Amino acid sequence: MAKARLENLKMLGKLTVIVIGMSGFGYALVPIYRAICDITGINVLALGDKLIPGATSSVAANTQVDLSRSITVVFDANARGPWIFKPAQSSLKVHPGELATVMYEFQNVQNRTMSAQAIPSFAPAQASSFFNKVECFCFNQYTLAPGEKKQWPVAFVIDPKLSKDVATITLSYTFFEVGGRTPAAPVALVDVAPEAAGVGG
Structure with a gap:
């Protein structure tokens, strides 16, 4: 009995x-999390503090943004x-x-319903590999009623690895009716001159 x-x-x-x-351990989680966030630069807690007026924060700057140059799109x-x-x-x-x-505007001015899609093209052509579309209406087909208007966003990030010779990128969309012949890229983008595209010699 005593043993039990x-x-x-x-x-x-x-x-x-x-x-x-x-x-x-539960009490230690918050300071541990803060320490990990500070080390990795993903300081979500400090970011929340930063949004409060008058609050100070030690959020590390986004080092993926190259502030030393600008590109005109x-x-x-x-x-x-x-x-x-x-x-x-x-x-x-x-x-x-x-x-x-950037937003793109579209209106079906016909008296019939239509389905359409957009295809993108770039100038200079090599910029396409560095132009990353996060959201784009070109990913889908759309059906619009007669007279219907739409606005669609294009959210994008240009890769910092893009050559520093490129100062201007032209993003062009060709909008065509689904079921018809797929159009070729605009001639202006095929024969664009290097200086017009912002490419140095």
């Missing part, structure tokens, strides 16, 4: 140590059919590595 009681006391002691250890739109298709702005200056968004 002794065993129970030992077990109780072990469980008490485990509970105390787990409680201590020119937006172009070509409609293969009787509809309206255009960018909301003609150009935008961005830093490599910076997330940017």
